[in-house]
Amino acid sequence: MASKMASHAPVRIGILGAANIAKKNARGILKAEGGIEVGAVGSRTLEKAQAFIESTGTGATAKAYGSYQAVLDDSNIDAVYLPLPTSMHVEWVRKAAAAGKHILLEKPLAQTTEELREIVDACSRAGVQLMDGTMWMHNPRAAKMRQVLDDPNAMGLLKNILSGFYFMASEEFSANDIRTKKDLDSLGCLGDLGWYNVRFILWAYNYDRPASVTAHPAPAYNQNEVLIHVGATLIWKDGRRACFECGFDRAFTQLVEVGGTRGLLQLDDFVIPHSEDKASFMTSHGTGLADLDTRVVGQQQDVTVVLPRPQETLMWEAFADCVRTVKAGGKPNQHWVDIAAQTQEVLCAIADSVATSGKTITL
Amino acid sequence: MASKMASHAPVRIGILGAANIAKKNARGILKAEGGIEVGAVGSRTLEKAQAFIESTGTGATAKAYGSYQAVLDDSNIDAVYLPLPTSMHVEWVRKAAAAGKHILLEKPLAQTTEELREIVDACSRAGVQLMDGTMWMHNPRAAKMRQVLDDPNAMGLLKNILSGFYFMASEEFSANDIRTKKDLDSLGCLGDLGWYNVRFILWAYNYDRPASVTAHPAPAYNQNEVLIHVGATLIWKDGRRACFECGFDRAFTQLVEVGGTRGLLQLDDFVIPHSEDKASFMTSHGTGLADLDTRVVGQQQDVTVVLPRPQETLMWEAFADCVRTVKAGGKPNQHWVDIAAQTQEVLCAIADSVATSGKTITL
Numbered sequence: 001m002a003s004k005m006a007s008h009a010p011v012r013i014g015i016l017g018a019a020n021i022a023k024k025n026a027r028g029i030l031k032a033e034g035g036i037e038v039g040a041v042g043s044r045t046l047e048k049a050q051a052f053i054e055s056t057g058t059g060a061t062a063k064a065y066g067s068y069q070a071v072l073d074d075s076n077i078d079a080v081y082l083p084l085p086t087s088m089h090v091e092w093v094r095k096a097a098a099a100g101k102h103i104l105l106e107k108p109l110a111q112t113t114e115e116l117r118e119i120v121d122a123c124s125r126a127g128v129q130l131m132d133g134t135m136w137m138h139n140p141r142a143a144k145m146r147q148v149l150d151d152p153n154a155m156g157l158l159k160n161i162l163s164g165f166y167f168m169a170s171e172e173f174s175a176n177d178i179r180t181k182k183d184l185d186s187l188g189c190l191g192d193l194g195w196y197n198v199r200f201i202l203w204a205y206n207y208d209r210p211a212s213v214t215a216h217p218a219p220a221y222n223q224n225e226v227l228i229h230v231g232a233t234l235i236w237k238d239g240r241r242a243c244f245e246c247g248f249d250r251a252f253t254q255l256v257e258v259g260g261t262r263g264l265l266q267l268d269d270f271v272i273p274h275s276e277d278k279a280s281f282m283t284s285h286g287t288g289l290a291d292l293d294t295r296v297v298g299q300q301q302d303v304t305v306v307l308p309r310p311q312e313t314l315m316w317e318a319f320a321d322c323v324r325t326v327k328a329g330g331k332p333n334q335h336w337v338d339i340a341a342q343t344q345e346v347l348c349a350i351a352d353s354v355a356t357s358g359k360t361i362t363l
Numbered sequence: 364m365a366s367k368m369a370s371h372a373p374v375r376i377g378i379l380g381a382a383n384i385a386k387k388n389a390r391g392i393l394k395a396e397g398g399i400e401v402g403a404v405g406s407r408t409l410e411k412a413q414a415f416i417e418s419t420g421t422g423a424t425a426k427a428y429g430s431y432q433a434v435l436d437d438s439n440i441d442a443v444y445l446p447l448p449t450s451m452h453v454e455w456v457r458k459a460a461a462a463g464k465h466i467l468l469e470k471p472l473a474q475t476t477e478e479l480r481e482i483v484d485a486c487s488r489a490g491v492q493l494m495d496g497t498m499w500m501h502n503p504r505a506a507k508m509r510q511v512l513d514d515p516n517a518m519g520l521l522k523n524i525l526s527g528f529y530f531m532a533s534e535e536f537s538a539n540d541i542r543t544k545k546d547l548d549s550l551g552c553l554g555d556l557g558w559y560n561v562r563f564i565l566w567a568y569n570y571d572r573p574a575s576v577t578a579h580p581a582p583a584y585n586q587n588e589v590l591i592h593v594g595a596t597l598i599w600k601d602g603r604r605a606c607f608e609c610g611f612d613r614a615f616t617q618l619v620e621v622g623g624t625r626g627l628l629q630l631d632d633f634v635i636p637h638s639e640d641k642a643s644f645m646t647s648h649g650t651g652l653a654d655l656d657t658r659v660v661g662q663q664q665d666v667t668v669v670l671p672r673p674q675e676t677l678m679w680e681a682f683a684d685c686v687r688t689v690k691a692g693g694k695p696n697q698h699w700v701d702i703a704a705q706t707q708e709v710l711c712a713i714a715d716s717v718a719t720s721g722k723t724i725t726l
Contacts, residue, residue, distance in 0.1 A: 156614070167652070217723055220602060229522075247522075251623055255525070255620060259613035284614070287614060288615045358723075
C-alpha cells in the first residue's frame, strides 16, 4: 500500500540554474497533467532562485535555494534538470547521481567522449535515469513520421537526408551566451544546433551507427574560437548518407528532408514546431516529371498531428514515467541513455573531423 | 530596308537529334510569340526526323534531314539546338560554328575544361552566340528572386545556400539513358543535376568565383562507373558557402534555400516549376524564436510571379534576341558564354575533387 502511494506521489524536479531554457522547461512541467512538479530551484543566489520561481509561477510547489548543492541535499527532490554550461555537466551529474537524483541533462551532454563516459557511468553506477532534453522526440509527430519512414510503400529504401538548422545570433547572444564561449561550451553551434540535426538523422535511420563522418570544409569561428558554422556528411555502410549544416550566423531555419527510393518526407520546423497545438510534415511519393518534363506529378500529402500538450511537457511526462518505474523497483530506461550517448559520440567524431581539417573519422 | 526585313525574319532553329529534351524544346519554340521557329530537324535517319516533326507538330516550318550535317548545310538555318550526348559536343559545336550557326547547347556543356575551351573558342572564332539550356534562368521568377537576394533589408549579407536535386531513376533510365553511360556523359548526375545546383548557387552569389570546392565523401556510382549520387561544399573567400547534393538514386526533389544574415529565400521547384503559368518562392525575414523559445516569429511571404509563356519558351525568345543582334551586325552576348563556362569549370573542379577522394580543389 505504501509503495502504491509512493508511485502516485508527484515526481519532484529540482532545477539547477535559472537559464532561459530552464524557464521554458518549468513552463513545460507546469502544463503536465499531474504526476510531476517543480519541487526546487537552485541558483547561485537565493534571490535569483526566488525570482525564477516568481517569474515561472512555480511558487506553489518549488522551494528556492541559494546553491545547486542545496537542491541535491533536499530529500524531497526525485530528479534534477541540468541546464548548466556543458563544461559543468560532469561535476553536477556526478554529484546529482551520487545523491540518487534522476537526471534530465540539457544537450549537448558533454564536450568529449571521455566526459560522456563519466556522465553515463555515474548514472549507471547510481542506478538513476539519464535522459537528454531533445523535446521534438516527444512530439507525437515523431511517432507519425516513424510510421511513414518505416513504410516501404511510402518511402522505399531510405537513401539520404539533408538538414539545416541556423539562427542569426543577436549581438547580446554573441557577446554573452554560454554557447559562444570556449571554456563553457566548447562545441559551439555543433553542440547546440548540430545536436538536433544529428539526432534527427540517427533517429530517422533507426539509430544504425554511421560508418564515418566528415566535416565540410571551412567551418566558421567567432572571436572566442567557438564554432558558429559547421557542416558534415555522415555515411553508412549500406550507402545511406546524410548531410547537414548548422550555424549561429544566418537567418533562422530548421529544415530536414529524408529521401527514399519511393518517397520523401520534409518539414521546416523539426526542432520547434510552428504551433504548440498541432504539428505537420509533408510526405510525397511517386513524384517525378511528366509530359516531356514540363511538369511535376505525384502524390503529396501534409500530415498533421494534434498535440495534447506542448512537446516539452510530453518530454517531462515521459521522464517522470521513467523515474516512477525506478522508484517502483524497476530499471532506468536504457534506450534514452543509448541514444543520448550515440548522438554525443557522433558529434564528438564530427568535432574531431573539424579539428583535423575535414579528415574522415571512422566510427 | 533589306537589313530591316532580315531582322524581322524569324530565327530558324535546326534541332540535331530527337531526344525527349528536344521535344520539350520544340514545344517551347512553338509556343513563342513570333520571331523563332523550328526550321529543321536532323536525326540519324530521315524517318526518325520525320517522326519527331510529326509528334511535335512542327511540320509547318521544319524540314526533316537524315543526318546532323545536313542541318548545318541548310543555309536557311540560323542556329542549332544540340541535345546530343555530352561526349559529342566538341565535334558538333565545331561543325556548327564553322557553318556559322548560333548554338544553344544542352548542359553540361563539356566533360572537361579542355573540351569547354574548345567549345567556347570555336564559337568565339566564328562569332556565333553560345548559350546553355538552363531554362529556369529565363523564368521571370529568377528576376524577382534577384531583387530579393540583392535587397539588404530582406536578406542582409548572404551567408550560405543548401540545395538538393534528385530523381529516382527508372530501370529503363538506368539501363539506357545516355546520362548513365561513361562514354557518353562521363559526369553522370553531376553534369545532369549538379549543373542546376551549381548554376543556382553561382547565380545567387552574382557569379563571384568560389575559392574552392570539396566533394563530399562516398559518392555513389552505377555499374558503368558513372556518378549517381554526389555532393559538394563550395567556399568563397569572404566566408560565403554553399552545400549541395544530387543524385539519380532517390525520390524527386528540387530544393534550394539561400540564407542571409537577415532573411532567407526558399523554393522547392527551382528547376521545373510546379506550373507553367505561375511560379512562387518563399522569403522570410526577422524570423526567430520568442516566448522562451516556444514559438517561431517573423515575417514569411510567398511571392508569386505570372509567366506569359513557359520558361523554356522565354529561353528561346532570349536566344533568338541574341541571334537577331548578331545578324544585325552586333556581337554575341558574352554574359551567356561566361556563366556557362563558369558553371562548367566549377563542375569540372568538383569532378576533380571526386576523383581525388574529396581533396579540396582551389579555383
